[in-house]
Amino acid sequence: MNYKQLIRLPKDCKKFLNQFKQKQKSAELLKEVFDFLKVGGKLKIKYSLETSNNFQKVKLPTEVWKTKSGHCYELSLFLLACLKYLNFKAYYCEMPNFKYGDHACVLVKMNRKNIFLDPSRKIFNAKYKNYQILNEKELVGNYYINCAFMFYPWEWTKKKLTIKEKIKLSKKSIRYAKLGLKYYSNSKRGREIINRNLKFLSALGNNNFINLIILSTI
Secondary structure, rough: OOHHHHHOOHHHEEEEEEHHHOOOOOHHHHHHHHHHEEEEOOOOOOOOOHHHHOOOOOOOHHHHHHHHHEEEEHHHHHHHHHHOOOOOOEEEEEEOOOOOOOOEEEEEEEOOOEEEOOOOOEEEEEOOOOOOEHHHHHHHHHHHHHHHHHHHHHOOOOOOOHHHHHHHHHHHHHHHHHHHHHOOOOHHHHHHHHHHHHHHHHOOOOHHHHHHHHHHHH
């Protein structure tokens, strides 16, 4: 996975966005685009925890466009891809200390101002202060780390899982988190995901797997 693949859009999505492409870049145009792409906007995109509920990888922009649904990571990545296609100076932002838990949004720089777009909470020009802009490499890593996060929601899911199923998901979560840290080595969340999973596996006495993890990180 590279950055271009990460923000790739399908042809029919680009065709839809072309109606905005020839217009002059302005806050009014940005608001017009946002009103289409936000949750409950004119495209009727829905907020959905489908990937976490079903223990699946995070949706890429192509999948968000197809399903017209996603959670905050997925919707922010989709919005970023659309705004990049329209040549806005857009950046993906991570907010690990957001009061409602980990969160994501898109920052657009325009006329020396920062405009925060939060598609999942339907907020245009949100007043966020605690955020981190991710560069292209970090964004790829963050995608894998978000995938890792999808594989251990058994801590709160209503689904009944066997110990064997939990171990399988936990190991998958660790693999994705480790892959993410290769691109985004400063991710505290990536390391937290690994530590929480290792703690779970350790409690089950899964020491052989834990030793392999430790040796591979030396």
